[in-house]
Amino acid sequence: MKKLLVVENDNVKHMLKLLTIVVSVFLIGYFIEEAIDISATNIKDSIEAYLEISTELIPVFVSFSIFAMTWYQYNKSRDNHSLFMGGAFLIIGFLILFHMFSYPFMPDLITPNSYNKAAFFFIESRLVLAILLLASVYIYKDTLPKLINRGVLLSFAIALLVLSLAFVLLYNKYLFTEYNFNSFSNITVFLLSIISAIILYASYLYAKRFKETGQKDLIFLIYGSIILLFSNLVYFSFEFSGHFLLITGFFFMHLALYRSCVELPYEKLALAEDKLRVAAEEKYYNLFDNANDAIITTDLEDRITSWNKAAERLFGWTEHEVMGKMLSSLLVPEYLRTEREQIVNNALTGRIYTGIETVRLRKDGTKMDVSITISPMLNADNEVIGLSGIIRDITERKRSDEALKIALKNWQNTFNAISDSVFILDSEGRIVQSNSVYERMSGINTEDLIGNNCCKILYGTAEFVEDCPFRRMKQIGMRESFEFEDKEHKLWFQVTIDPVYNESGELINAVHIMHDATELKKIEDTRYENIKLVLANKAKSDFLAHMSHELRTPLNSIIGFSELLVQKAIGELNKKQEHYINNIITSGIHLLAIINDILDLSKVEAGKIEMVIEKISVSENIDDAVNLVKERAMKHNIVINKDIDSQLEIEADRLRLKQILFNLLSNAVKFSKPEGGTVTITAKKEDDMVRISFSDTGIGIREKDMKKLFIEFEQIDSSLSKKYGGTGLGLAITKKLVDLHGGKIRVESKYGEGSTFTFLMPIVSKKEEN
Numbered sequence: 073m074k075k076l077l078v079v080e081n082d083n084v085k086h087m088l089k090l091l092t093i094v095v096s097v098f099l100i101g102y103f104i105e106e107a108i109d110i111s112a113t114n115i116k117d118s119i120e121a122y123l124e125i126s127t128e129l130i131p132v133f134v135s136f137s138i139f140a141m142t143w144y145q146y147n148k149s150r151d152n153h154s155l156f157m158g159g160a161f162l163i164i165g166f167l168i169l170f171h172m173f174s175y176p177f178m179p180d181l182i183t184p185n186s187y188n189k190a191a192f193f194f195i196e197s198r199l200v201l202a203i204l205l206l207a208s209v210y211i212y213k214d215t216l217p218k219l220i221n222r223g224v225l226l227s228f229a230i231a232l233l234v235l236s237l238a239f240v241l242l243y244n245k246y247l248f249t250e251y252n253f254n255s256f257s258n259i260t261v262f263l264l265s266i267i268s269a270i271i272l273y274a275s276y277l278y279a280k281r282f283k284e285t286g287q288k289d290l291i292f293l294i295y296g297s298i299i300l301l302f303s304n305l306v307y308f309s310f311e312f313s314g315h316f317l318l319i320t321g322f323f324f325m326h327l328a329l330y331r332s333c334v335e336l337p338y339e340k341l342a343l344a345e346d347k348l349r350v351a352a353e354e355k356y357y358n359l360f361d362n363a364n365d366a367i368i369t370t371d372l373e374d375r376i377t378s379w380n381k382a383a384e385r386l387f388g389w390t391e392h393e394v395m396g397k398m399l400s401s402l403l404v405p406e407y408l409r410t411e412r413e414q415i416v417n418n419a420l421t422g423r424i425y426t427g428i429e430t431v432r433l434r435k436d437g438t439k440m441d442v443s444i445t446i447s448p449m450l451n452a453d454n455e456v457i458g459l460s461g462i463i464r465d466i467t468e469r470k471r472s473d474e475a476l477k478i479a480l481k482n483w484q485n486t487f488n489a490i491s492d493s494v495f496i497l498d499s500e501g502r503i504v505q506s507n508s509v510y511e512r513m514s515g516i517n518t519e520d521l522i523g524n525n526c527c528k529i530l531y532g533t534a535e536f537v538e539d540c541p542f543r544r545m546k547q548i549g550m551r552e553s554f555e556f557e558d559k560e561h562k563l564w565f566q567v568t569i570d571p572v573y574n575e576s577g578e579l580i581n582a583v584h585i586m587h588d589a590t591e592l593k594k595i596e597d598t599r600y601e602n603i604k605l606v607l608a609n610k611a612k613s614d615f616l617a618h619m620s621h622e623l624r625t626p627l628n629s630i631i632g633f634s635e636l637l638v639q640k641a642i643g644e645l646n647k648k649q650e651h652y653i654n655n656i657i658t659s660g661i662h663l664l665a666i667i668n669d670i671l672d673l674s675k676v677e678a679g680k681i682e683m684v685i686e687k688i689s690v691s692e693n694i695d696d697a698v699n700l701v702k703e704r705a706m707k708h709n710i711v712i713n714k715d716i717d718s719q720l721e722i723e724a725d726r727l728r729l730k731q732i733l734f735n736l737l738s739n740a741v742k743f744s745k746p747e748g749g750t751v752t753i754t755a756k757k758e759d760d761m762v763r764i765s766f767s768d769t770g771i772g773i774r775e776k777d778m779k780k781l782f783i784e785f786e787q788i789d790s791s792l793s794k795k796y797g798g799t800g801l802g803l804a805i806t807k808k809l810v811d812l813h814g815g816k817i818r819v820e821s822k823y824g825e826g827s828t829f830t831f832l833m834p835i836v837s838k839k840e841e842n
Contacts, residue, residue, distance in 0.1 A: 090295055094302050097320045101313030127315035128172040134322040135165030138329055143222060145333040152220040153211045154333035157325070159225035160204035166233050167197035182237065195263050196236060198304050202270035205297060209277040264304055271301045289331035296324035366463040369449060370399050374416070377458060386465055388435030403432045405439065419446045420456055429466065441470040493565075495584040501526050501542040504581075513588060514561045526584055545569040545582065556586075564590045630656070683725045683812065685837045690720040690755050690762060697733035698753075705741050709748030716755040722762050723837035728809045733764075735806045736829050740768040749826075760835055761815070767828040773821040781819060782807040806831075814838035 104123070142151075142158025171193035173181045183189070211220060275297045282290040299321035307314030366383035370376055376399050379391040387403065394402060404412050408430060415425055424447040432442050445462040487494065493510035495503050503521045511518050527540035545552035552569045565586040572581040637645065637653050645653065698712055705712055722729075740751045749769035756763050773781070782803050810817045815833035 086291070086294075090298055093295070093320065094299060094317065097299075097316045098302070098306065098310070098313045101316040102310055105310060105312040123312065124175070124315075125172065127312065127319065128168065130319050131315075131322050132165050132168050132172070134319070134326055135161040135168065138322075138326050139165065141326075142329055142333050146222060149333040149336070151213045151333050151336075152215050153208060153213055154329050155222065155225060156204075156211050156220055157208055157329055159229050160201065160208065161322075161325075162226075162229045163204070163232050164197055164201050166229075167193055167200060167236065170236070171197060191260075193236075194307070195260065195267075198267050198300075199263060200232070201300070202267045202274070206270050206274040206277075209274055209281065260308070267304055268301055271297050271304075275301075287332075289328045289336065292324045292328035292331065296321040296328060299324060363462075364464075366465075367460065368399065368463065369458055369460045371458045372420070372456070374398050374400055376402075383463070386434075386440075386463065387432075405431055405433055415446060416459065419448055419459055422448055422456065424448070429470075432463070440465055441467045493586040493588070495521075495526060495586075497526055497542065497569075497582040497584055499579045499581070501540070501582070509588075510586065513563055514558070541567065541569055542582065542584075545571060546579065555589075562590075563588065564593045683728070685723055685725060687721055687723050688726050688729065690722055690764070691716045691718045693726070693729055694733055694753055694755060694764075696730060697737050700734055701738050701741050704738075705751070708741065708744060710741055710744050711748075711750045713750060713752045714754075716753065717757060720755055720757060720762060722833060722835055724813055724833060728812070729833075732806050732809050732831065735802045736766045736831075739802065739829070740766045740770065740827075743827075744768055744770040757835070758832065761832045762835055763830060763832050765828055765830040767826065769826040772823040772825050772827055773819070774823045778819065778821065782817075 139162040174190035303317035369378040428444045449458040496505040752767045817831040821827035
């Protein structure tokens with residue numbers, strides 16, 4: 073009952089609205105027509121003609137506008153009803169245009185113009201519109217897609233327009249002389265009655281369709297149809313009111329078709345987009361909140377903009393607690409802030425970072441290992457508006473990995489710690505694992521062994537010969553023991569191969585152990601060779617120690633007589649002679665230094681040096697050494713600093729101590745940088761020892777060259793030998809002299825920054841104690 077009342081109320085509202093519109097428009101036209109009638113005679117005709125043309129042109133414009141709108145929107149709306157109505161209004165627009173062009177004051181349209189001819193086109197346009205309006209009732213959005221389309225409708229419109237013009241042309245005299253269409257004649261009343269009946273029936277059908285479908289745009293179509301009906305009825309009595317009602321009816325029809333083919337598709341599209349957006353948002357939020365990993369988003373200023381449930385569980389903060397706060401200040405440890413800033417800056421350029429393993433903080437301050445994926449968030453203009461991070465707790469995995477690594481490392485260390493060479497073989501005798509012992513012994517990389525047949529690699533035999541030790545082990549089914557000599561690497565082994573079976577008795581592995589017995593084999597030969605070498609070396613040292621006088625005396629004579637020549641004691645020399653003699657002196661002095669070093673070394677090795685132990689002042693001996701190199705140091709812009717305990721005394725051989733000090737100090741000066749530098753000498757008491765150090769800011773020593781420093785005739789770099797000179801014996805002699813005093817020498821150096829040589833000697837000579 074309530075529903076019927078609502079429907080009746082709606083019908084009354086529509087009737088009142090329609091009546092109001094019709095009466096208002098009619099009165100407007102009526103008063104305008106009356107105003108023209110009472111106007112001056114000389115302007116009445118011109119105003120009337122102007123309004124006549126204007127009110128005729130507006131329906132033409134609206135008709136073509138409806139056609140253009142429906143035609144253009146068809147690709148988007150695919151509404152066959154709107155397209156059909158657009159084609160109908162294309163026809164009606166041209167018929168109204170023919171009606172306007174048929175007035176007597178217009179140029180003749182094919183045949184002589186008259187008011188009767190114009191009225192005929194008026195009646196024809198209304199009749200065609202009524203018929204097409206009735207036909208449109210039975211056309212829906214998707215009715216007859218093969219017949220109702222733009223091509224067919226355009227062809228139909230052209231054909232109907234051509235037929236109308238042809239009808240007028242062929243039946244001109246008969247139509248316009250026999251029948252009067254310009255007043256309420258019998259034919260006019262008959263035709264208007266038919267037109268009105270058709271329009272009323274079409275309106276009724278549209279109203280019924282509206283109730284069934286609820287399609288709101290049909291209301292405006294019904295309004296337009298009823299208003300057109302009133303326009304037809306009043307046109308011949310009140311021409312301007314009829315025109316205005318026609319314009320109003322066309323306006324409502326334009327509005328109806330605009331809503332159906334323009335607004336409605338966009339509304340449906342917007343509704344569909346809203347549904348898709350809502351569905352996508354719901355899906356996103358479901359995924360976001362139900363994800364196992366923490367998902368966090370931030371804006372460009374690192375403020376948190378979203379925080380899912382997993383993040384709450386992982387870090388301990390609720391979404392309410394963190395929203396709007398700086399992510400770095402909450403989660404990132406202080407020492408990792410710089411790392412995160414770098415990653416964030418890179419991500420803001422559009423890059424995605426995955427699998428970043430780092431450390432983050434929980435609410436309670438505890439640290440946890442996490443894996444992070446960081447990606448930029450883009451807006452519709454492809455601009456970066458923030459960052460999203462997916463964070464996974466990998467603490468347990470890291471612990472497991474670390475435990476596994478430790479276990480594997482311990483096992484590998486244990487495996488490698490076995491003194492024998494151990495191989496694990498598969499059931500075919502291929503090496504699947506090896507410790508590092510064989511690599512150290514043979515020089516063959518472990519990686520080159522894996523996957524190869526043991527017999528071919530270790531024994532040089534073919535892979536499948538019967539004599540292969542592995543095959544012998546397989547045949548007998550138990551341990552195979554034998555001795556093997558590796559002639560290529562000059563090694564001798566004692567070998568055992570033990571089979572490993574599974575529960576089914578199948579061979580799955582074999583353990584191949586090689587015990588290096590090379591030293592046992594070589595021990596006698598080595599002992600004999602060592603005795604011969606010791607005797608030969610002692611004989612050499614004895615020979616050189618006894619030859620010191622014979623080697624030095626002739627060389628001193630050469631240098632002495634050459635210096636007399638340079639001093640011109642026996643006569644003048646020309647420039648070339650003077651140059652040659654200077655070369656002889658320089659080379660002689662250099663050779664004498666080499667011989668002195670060799671003889672000193674030989675004496676030490678032969679035990680021929682007699683040590684004269686006495687109590688001497690350390691500072692005085694250091695001053696003597698400084699005086700010897702002072703001139704050279706000043707020449708090379710080298711500053712010598714001293715930090716020495718002036719009261720420090722030591723029991724030592726004065727001459728040999730000076731030799732040690734001079735060698736170390738001259739090296740510090742010699743190997744300084746070209747632009748100069750600093751040499752610092754320190755001498756302090758350390759327990760029952762004296763510690764003397766020489767620190768320079770020179771060129772330093774590479775780590776790989778440190779082991780060569782105290783070896784006889786070793787130059788750590790041939791280019792340095794050419795630049796700075798030397799035999800490579802100075803440090804070797806120095807070390808042996810320190811050793812003779814019961815002391816120790818060591819060196820610390822950083823390449824390019826300088827070196828520090830330090831030796832320690834006992835304050836009380838151990839030689840005397842012994």
